[in-house]
Amino acid sequence: MTEWKAKRFWDAVDVVPSERGGYSVLLDGRVVSTPGKLPLVLPTRALAEAVAAEWRAQEGELQPLTMPNTRSANSAVERVMPQHAEVCDMLAAYGETDLLCYRAPGPEALTRSQAEAWDPLLDWAESRYGARLVSIAGVLPVDQAPAALAALRAEVHRIEAFPLTALHDLITLTGSLVVGLAVAEGHISVNKGWDLSRIDEQWQISQWGEDDEEQRMADAKRAQLVHAASFWSLCFAE
Incomplete structure (x- = not known):
């Protein structure tokens, strides 16, 4: 049939x-x-x-x-609006394990690249939201200050359903609450946000070369991120 x-x-x-x-x-x-x-x-x-x-x-x-804008708008109405608080809580939780807070223990060139790229954004989050997140070397969990997490959570909860739909992708595709907010607020460009989220991957590529399938997947994710930034802007444009 x-x-x-x-x-x-x-x-x-x-x-x-x-x-x-x-x-x-x-x-x-x-x-x-x-x-x-x-x-x-x-x-x-x-x-x-x-x-x-x-x-x-x-x-x-x-x-x-x-029809990416239509699809995102549908998601805002059908998925985000009915569970706005739950979506906000899920996104705010990224602050507990933010990509920017977990640094490689080595080699020194990689750790230096991470620090030069990520430390300024952690400083920005502190000045913008009063939220100081601490970073460590390795993958063991680090307990962030409750006041910092509360400040970031409050910021996410004030965002309405349509832009929150965009912020969802800005955060989940980069693995960073701070990067997502920085792109949304125009503190950095979406291309800069993508690059900041890919420092580890780019290091691996520089050492071992590029995998075609992984590159295709990365290109698809980047396109989604660019769309999310555009959708966010349209939610506030006249």
Whole structure:
């Protein structure tokens, strides 16, 4: 039996203010909903226009993989909104084992690269949030100061569902709460954030060479990170 696939059925795609606040995307006058049939209300016109552009670009069978803003918006409505506190707690917990806090015991060139790249961000987190995270050499757990973790947790909890959806990827793809927040706040670029999260991997490549499959996986992750940074920006654009 042939699987049914959704196909383009509309001509006009429009963005209009929603009676719920925010903006809706209309297909021939019908409001776009999430896959779970919930209203898709976007927080800014810029994000709504980005979602609308993805729907305008569809031809023939719908290609969800070419609609990253729509997919992220669906996730915000269906997954993040109903469990906002739980998502915040999960992301804040990255501060307990932040990538920037666990340094290689050697060789010296690698430890120096980590310190030069990561120490300034730990300093920034302290000045920006009053959260001083400590670093160690090795992988044994280090207990961070409760006050520092509480400050970072409070920062994450103040973020609303749509940008929190972006922050989720900024943190989980880099393995660092501090890097994710720094990219979100514009303290560093998304490309810089990616590079900071890949110091260990780049060291291994410099020593042993590049693996094609691992590089393809890394490229895919980087593309997701770039999208997350863009989605975050659209959540605050006019």
